[in-house]
Amino acid sequence: MRVLVVDDDRLVCASLKTILEAEGDIEVVAMGYDGSEAVALYSQKQPDILLMDIRMEKMTGLQAGEQILQAEPQAKILYLTTFLDDEYIVRAIGLGAKGYILKQKFESIVPALRAVQMGQNVFGDEIVTKLPELMAQGGQKEFSQYGLSAREEELMALVAKGLSNREIAARLYLSEGTVRNYLSAILDKLQLRDRTQLAIFYYESGRVLRR
Known part of the structure; x- marks a missing residue:
């Protein structure tokens, strides 16, 4: 290395x-x-x-x-x-x-x-x-302006909670391949690089994650 x-x-x-x-x-x-x-x-x-x-x-x-x-x-x-x-x-x-x-x-x-x-x-x-503190900063973003569907927003919330693709698939009754496709589409729409940036984007939206 x-x-x-x-x-x-x-x-x-x-x-x-x-x-x-x-x-x-x-x-x-x-x-x-x-x-x-x-x-x-x-x-x-x-x-x-x-x-x-x-x-x-x-x-x-x-x-x-x-x-x-x-x-x-x-x-x-x-x-x-x-x-x-x-x-x-x-x-x-x-x-x-x-x-x-x-x-x-x-x-x-x-x-x-x-x-x-x-x-x-x-x-x-x-x-x-520190991430929960970042969650509370700023106003709440409207995800609809990015062309996200209700299902994509739901999946994004689970990514922000730290769930893996397998865990999300089980929670939403989807295949892992479908979850990967959803995730790729979300990242493309939001012009983000990866799951970590997606989680931060969600936190900055001002939404509170349900446990």
């Missing part, structure tokens, strides 16, 4: 390089110290994953991530930060980041990188527990 590390604290970068390369199968291809370096180094090195801080001088990690993903939508970005701000979480997910974890939990970094490499989205427990 080839990883690009970007953090404005050079000691953190050096520590991360030591931790990651001790795994044997992880190579830190380069280290950068601000968002502009992240953009340039990503283009040059084409890493499997970009592990990046958020608050940095000159250009933030969020600004850098947005530029990188506009140029290369398949880029895998994992944010590693000390900040648990709602705005940062929503922006990171909204721009298409694959994960958001806290620096305080160094033991979670390698497992998170491996999960992202396998195509998973990784958000720490602290992030997940």
Whole structure:
């Protein structure tokens, strides 16, 4: 696994390089110290994953991530930060980041990188527990303006609860293939990338999830 590390604290970068390369199968291809370096180094090195801080001088990690993903939508970005701000979480997910974890939990970094490499989205427990707060922010969106049917809205609510395709299929008496088709159609209509962005979209609509 080839990883690009970007953090404005050079000691953190050096520590991360030591931790990651001790795994044997992880190579830190380069280290950068601000968002502009992240953009340039990503283009040059084409890493499997970009592990990046958020608050940095000159250009933030969020600004850098947005530029990188506009140029290369398949880029895998994992944010590693000390900040648990709602705005940062929503922006990171909204721009298409694959994960958001806290620096305080160094033991979670390698497992998170491996999960992202396998195509998973990784958000720490602290992030997940913030989602109900995000739910209450802003007014309620009318999904009908996006051309969503009542069934699609129902399925979206179940995705937001964290149910898998199999669990949704059982709940709605559908096949898993039909659920996948519905999900693809919803993502296309809303111009979203994945289930995580869909859940955040639902939370931001101001709706309250029924347990």
